[in-house]
Amino acid sequence: MICHIPKKISGAFIILFCLGVAGTQAQSQKMFTSLPSSQTGVTFRNDVIETGDIYYFKYQHIYNGSGVAVGDINNDGLPDLYFSSTLGQNKLYLNLGNMKFKDITDQAGVAGGSLQMTTGVNMVDINNDGFLDLMVCKSNPLDNNTGKKFFL
Numbered sequence: 001m002i003c004h005i006p007k008k009i010s011g012a013f014i015i016l017f018c019l020g021v022a023g024t025q026a027q028s029q030k031m032f033t034s035l036p037s038s039q040t041g042v043t044f045r046n047d048v049i050e051t052g053d054i055y056y057f058k059y060q061h062i063y064n065g066s067g068v069a070v071g072d073i074n075n076d077g078l079p080d081l082y083f084s085s086t087l088g089q090n091k092l093y094l095n096l097g098n099m100k101f102k103d104i105t106d107q108a109g110v111a112g113g114s115l116q117m118t119t120g121v122n123m124v125d126i127n128n129d130g131f132l133d134l135m136v137c138k139s140n141p142l143d144n145n146t147g148k149k150f151f152l
Helices: 007-028
Strands: 067-071 080-084 091-097 100-103 116-124 133-141
Touching: 080 116
Parallel strands: 067 116
Antiparallel strands: 067 080, 080 091, 091 100, 116 133
């Protein structure tokens, strides 16, 4: 028995079938692989914990995230990582190659203060010396229980 399908329907069916096959193939291919911190050396976490003084209705942007900047800070051809923390200490990781990183935050002196919320970060050569500079954005001075506002 032969079934007759009108040309308009068969053309639409073929297009939908091809899209379905392409979508299935795209879903089966992994684009990224999660690597454990024990392998990479990257242990940064941006934990936001609300307290009696720091909470969403007082600081509306607390959950917007803080940011990550990727750039070659020592011009060795490997992309290094700088993670900024909303309320905690920032971290700078030097790329050693083969997806291994070394925490050089203290050595570089770029942990940042916790008197303000960090809202973003970027790497750019501001002074045109051939090396990337860190630009860390801060917002909402925190009271620090002294009644005074602090600015970095």
